[in-house]
Amino acid sequence: xxxxxxxxxxxxxxxxxxxxxxxxxxxxxxxxxxxxxxxxxxxxxxxxxxxxxxxxxxxxxxxxxxxxxxxxxxxxxxxxxxxxxxxxxxxxxxxxxxxxxxxxxxxxxxxxxxxxxxxxxxxxxxxxxxxxxxxxxxxxxxxxxxxxxxxxxxxxxxxxxxxxxxxxxxxxxxxxxxxxxxxxxxxxxxxxxxxxxxxxxxxxxxxxxxxxxxxxxxxxxxxxxxxxxxxxxxxxxxxxxxxxxxxxxxxxxxxxxxxxxxxxxxxxxxxxxxxxxxxxxxxxxxxxxxxxxxxxxxxxxxxxxxxxxxxxxxxxxxxxxxxxxxxxxxxxxxxxxxxxxxxxxxxxxxxxxxxxxxxxxxxxx
Amino acid sequence: xxxxxxxxxxxxxxxxxxxxxxxxxxxxxxxxxxxxxxxxxxxxxxxxxxxxxxxxxxxxxxxxxxxxxxxxxxxxxxxxxxxxxxxxxxxxxxxxxxxxxxxxxxxxxxxxxxxxxxxxxxxxxxxxxxxxxxxxxxxxxxxxxxxxxxxxxxxxxxxxxxxxxxxxxxxxxxxxxxxxxxxxxxxxxxxxxxxxxxxxxxxxxxxxxxxxxxxxxxxxxxxxxxxxxxxxxxxxxxxxxxxxxxxxxxxxxxxxxxxxxxxxxxxxxxxxxxxxxxxxxxxxxxxxxxxxxxxxxxxxxxxxxxxxxxxxxxxxxxxxxxxxxxxxxxxxxxxxxxxxxxxxxxxxxxxxxxxxxxxxxxxxx
Numbered sequence: 001x002x003x004x005x006x007x008x009x010x011x012x013x014x015x016x017x018x019x020x021x022x023x024x025x026x027x028x029x030x031x032x033x034x035x036x037x038x039x040x041x042x043x044x045x046x047x048x049x050x051x052x053x054x055x056x057x058x059x060x061x062x063x064x065x066x067x068x069x070x071x072x073x074x075x076x077x078x079x080x081x082x083x084x085x086x087x088x089x090x091x092x093x094x095x096x097x098x099x100x101x102x103x104x105x106x107x108x109x110x111x112x113x114x115x116x117x118x119x120x121x122x123x124x125x126x127x128x129x130x131x132x133x134x135x136x137x138x139x140x141x142x143x144x145x146x147x148x149x150x151x152x153x154x155x156x157x158x159x160x161x162x163x164x165x166x167x168x169x170x171x172x173x174x175x176x177x178x179x180x181x182x183x184x185x186x187x188x189x190x191x192x193x194x195x196x197x198x199x200x201x202x203x204x205x206x207x208x209x210x211x212x213x214x215x216x217x218x219x220x221x222x223x224x225x226x227x228x229x230x231x232x233x234x235x236x237x238x239x240x241x242x243x244x245x246x247x248x249x250x251x252x253x254x255x256x257x258x259x260x261x262x263x264x265x266x267x268x269x270x271x272x273x274x275x276x277x278x279x280x281x282x283x284x285x286x287x288x289x290x291x292x293x294x295x296x297x298x299x300x301x302x303x304x305x306x307x308x309x310x311x312x313x314x315x316x317x318x319x320x321x322x323x324x325x326x327x328x329x330x331x332x333x334x335x336x337x338x339x340x341x342x343x344x345x346x347x348x349x350x351x352x353x354x355x356x357x358x359x360x361x362x363x364x365x
Numbered sequence: 366x367x368x369x370x371x372x373x374x375x376x377x378x379x380x381x382x383x384x385x386x387x388x389x390x391x392x393x394x395x396x397x398x399x400x401x402x403x404x405x406x407x408x409x410x411x412x413x414x415x416x417x418x419x420x421x422x423x424x425x426x427x428x429x430x431x432x433x434x435x436x437x438x439x440x441x442x443x444x445x446x447x448x449x450x451x452x453x454x455x456x457x458x459x460x461x462x463x464x465x466x467x468x469x470x471x472x473x474x475x476x477x478x479x480x481x482x483x484x485x486x487x488x489x490x491x492x493x494x495x496x497x498x499x500x501x502x503x504x505x506x507x508x509x510x511x512x513x514x515x516x517x518x519x520x521x522x523x524x525x526x527x528x529x530x531x532x533x534x535x536x537x538x539x540x541x542x543x544x545x546x547x548x549x550x551x552x553x554x555x556x557x558x559x560x561x562x563x564x565x566x567x568x569x570x571x572x573x574x575x576x577x578x579x580x581x582x583x584x585x586x587x588x589x590x591x592x593x594x595x596x597x598x599x600x601x602x603x604x605x606x607x608x609x610x611x612x613x614x615x616x617x618x619x620x621x622x623x624x625x626x627x628x629x630x631x632x633x634x635x636x637x638x639x640x641x642x643x644x645x646x647x648x649x650x651x652x653x654x655x656x657x658x659x660x661x662x663x664x665x666x667x668x669x670x671x672x673x674x675x676x677x678x679x680x681x682x683x684x685x686x687x688x689x690x691x692x693x694x695x696x697x698x699x700x701x702x703x704x705x706x707x708x709x710x711x712x713x714x715x716x717x718x719x720x721x722x723x724x725x726x727x728x729x730x
Contacts, residue, residue: 047456089454091409092461094473097471099468101468104464105462126503132499133499136496145494
């Protein structure tokens with residue numbers, strides 16, 4: 001027993017030593033204060049200049065304090081989830097103390113979540129939860145085992161006979177397949193909307209939108225620009241419909257996406273109206289040309305239950321999006337347009353807001 | 366049609382502009398070369414010194430080339446998955462060009478995967494795949510909605526009547542609940558072992574090992590040191606057994622973990638031998654004192670199907686682990702000891718190797 005007690009003492013000491021950084025006061029970052037200001041800290045004793053680059057404010061210098069801890073308090077900030085990073089002598093750095101991050105192929109940002117007191121649609125609240133699955137499927141188009149993320153709604157595993165509509169949801173340029181989960185929080189948003197009776201329980205499928213890079217990283221030579229479309233239609237969809245209780249009918253399938261993903265979604269959806277009837281374009285590059293679709297408005301309109309396009313007035317793609325909307329109107333293609341203001345342009349604050357707006361509209365016809 | 370074509374041209378241009386960083390040659394990092402050397406690149410025109418800190422080599426200076434691109438080629442490297450970061454004028458930075466990362470509360474590392482030609486147990490191979498679920502459950506112990514990760518084996522959703530054993534698997538200090546998935550690759554390893562007939566199909570549950578921090582980050586005041594134990598036994602286990610097809614019997618439950626997680630696993634397992642019979646300690650802080658367990662060897666031995674302890678000879682915890690093994694031997698508690706050499710001490714290269722060794726031993730009695 002005596003030896004055991006010695007061991008416990010040794011372990012306690014080791015854990016403490018391991019957890020603390022000697023000679024440093026424990027530092028937390030970010031800290032959201034009760035007045036919705038946010039305090040950021042970064043330890044860099046030898047840096048000459050540290051800036052905070054948060055998507056709710058202009059890039060701002062931080063101040064060096066004791067023990068090489070740079071800090072700044074910004075705000076009050078309008079509650080939302082914002083990407084940010086530090087810029088240390090010109091180099092972008094994630095917040096090392098924050099495990100919440102923005103998955104991306106090109107940049108590394110952390111996420112700070114400033115919540116409203118009573119909870120918002122994008123919070124993890126005390127409601128029945130769906131779950132997120134990371135799935136792996138053999139992809140002929142990619143010549144490898146590909147991956148995707150799938151949301152199943154609350155009680156999916158209980159209601160074993162129920163079948164569900166499916167929404168295919170594609171992230172933007174340089175995003176990975178994780179972004180609509182980790183940043184877009186489509187799972188929390190749907191859990192909350194379903195709990196409020198405002199959205200139909202549905203399955204959401206999130207593919208990786210840039211298979212060429214994924215293939216390169218896995219030693220496979222990309223074959224062409226249409227790998228993604230081929231993968232979604234011929235590999236991913238059959239896998240999903242085999243492994244999930246989907247309603248396999250165009251009336252119960254939707255597709256949409258953010259930025260480049262919106263363009264991919266429209267291309268696949270409009271090009272396959274025998275399979276999809278709900279289309280959502282979020283801050284997208286738009287301009288897909290599908291033979292026969294735009295020149296036969298009556299037929300096209302009869303096949304589409306929802307053609308929804310949203311863009312921020314301050315989005316750098318606003319001009320492009322507006323041109324496309326005008327083009328659709330000119331052609332007589334029915335569509336719903338939403339313009340946001342003050343949602344920070346081409347950002348995921350906007351992308352989440354578009355989910356709030358559109359998920360309740362899906363599969364209601 | 367003409368307008369559509371103009372739109373397409375505009376979109377193509379936008380995508381190109383958006384994807385490229387003006388004035389820079391496209392840079393890829395890391396690149397694993399055919400001779401198993403690895404080339405790392407980092408763009409930092411104004412940095413004075415850039416080092417690469419990879420867990421397979423001593424920290425090494427990189428060299429500045431054209432356009433502010435620092436680079437170095439290291440190796441050949443023994444195939445494995447290694448964490449690394451750049452050190453830019455003294456500041457640790459993830460590789461901005463690499464989306465594979467190490468989830469952690471305190472540091473930010475990227476991951477480089479040097480594969481063996483024919484695939485290893487930790488690769489995503491063309492075999493039947495299980496899936497990873499991110500689940501959310503109400504935790505009384507934490508006073509909030511908590512989260513965990515669950516692996517279900519291949520065909521879990523098909524074999525609707527089959528029940529499975531469960532292995533609770535806990536990451537180490539400062540790791541998040543994602544580490545045994547993202548870094549430990551327990552899902553790929555089990556998929557491959559099961560395909561080879563070397564491991565029993567099982568469910569693996571990965572809780573977040575540091576609920577106090579999770580609670581703090583979610584505005585809840587931690588109540589004490591035993592939140593984790595209480596959460597696992599009274600919140601997480603009932604949730605899992607309600608929502609998954611588990612065999613609810615001590616003969617079909619195991620628990621284990623890496624580093625601090627190993628100590629947590631042994632504390633819960635040894636303290637609840639009415640619920641667990643397989644115990645695994647991977648590079649752990651060890652020294653758990655459970656009243657009655659160590660002083661009644663015959664009774665204790667009769668309840669344990671596997672008591673497995675592994676540690677690297679060059680692990681900084683080797684002395685502690687060896688003391689505990691000696692103590693167990695002295696007390697007559699049966700156990701299996703494995704010592705690794707050249708697996709980089711207290712690292713996830715070792716942690717994965719321990720999965721290779723132990724997953725085939727679980728639930729075989």
